[in-house]
Amino acid sequence: MKRIGYALWAVVLALCLAACATTSHPSPTSTISPESKEDTTVDTHTFYLTVEGVTFPATFADNQGAEALADLLTDGPLTLSLEDYGGFEKVGSLGQSLPTSNTHMSTQSGDIMLYQGNQIVLFYGSNSWSYTRLGQVTDLTGWQEALGHGDVTVTFSLSKP
Numbered sequence: 001m002k003r004i005g006y007a008l009w010a011v012v013l014a015l016c017l018a019a020c021a022t023t024s025h026p027s028p029t030s031t032i033s034p035e036s037k038e039d040t041t042v043d044t045h046t047f048y049l050t051v052e053g054v055t056f057p058a059t060f061a062d063n064q065g066a067e068a069l070a071d072l073l074t075d076g077p078l079t080l081s082l083e084d085y086g087g088f089e090k091v092g093s094l095g096q097s098l099p100t101s102n103t104h105m106s107t108q109s110g111d112i113m114l115y116q117g118n119q120i121v122l123f124y125g126s127n128s129w130s131y132t133r134l135g136q137v138t139d140l141t142g143w144q145e146a147l148g149h150g151d152v153t154v155t156f157s158l159s160k161p
Contacts, residue, residue, distance in 0.1 A: 064099035088125025110137035
């Protein structure tokens with residue numbers, strides 16, 4: 001009788017594991033072309049910032065402003081000149097307005113924000129103000145050093161340079 005009980009549990013466990021393994025989860029990050037059998041990975045959540053020659057990966061926030069920035073980057077890389085402000089952020093004009101969903105928040109190093117609908121702000125320190133979050137740098141190794149002191153040139157792109 002115990003063998004039947006163990007066997008039944010083993011079958012149930014196997015079915016559960018098989019169901020988990022075959023459950024299809026939509027993945028916006030990759031597609032494989034049947035003709036080429038080549039992985040043509042396009043990550044719709046990751047983008048890159050190159051600051052004075054050093055590249056940092058970032059992820060988009062989940063809002064209309066971030067979606068508009070992603071759409072803008074589909075036309076190609078965007079290079080901006082950013083000025084130092086207050087010793088904790090770099091800020092510069094985007095040259096156009098994006099949708100806002102401003103919220104009063106405290107920022108941290110690596111935050112990528114939209115200010116007044118048309119200003120990009122990169123944080124290497126913290127501040128508390130009303131912003132629309134556009135994204136977050138995911139690897140801050142060398143971030144503060146790359147931003148350095150004074151003005152910087154930053155290129156935003158969907159693919160790694």
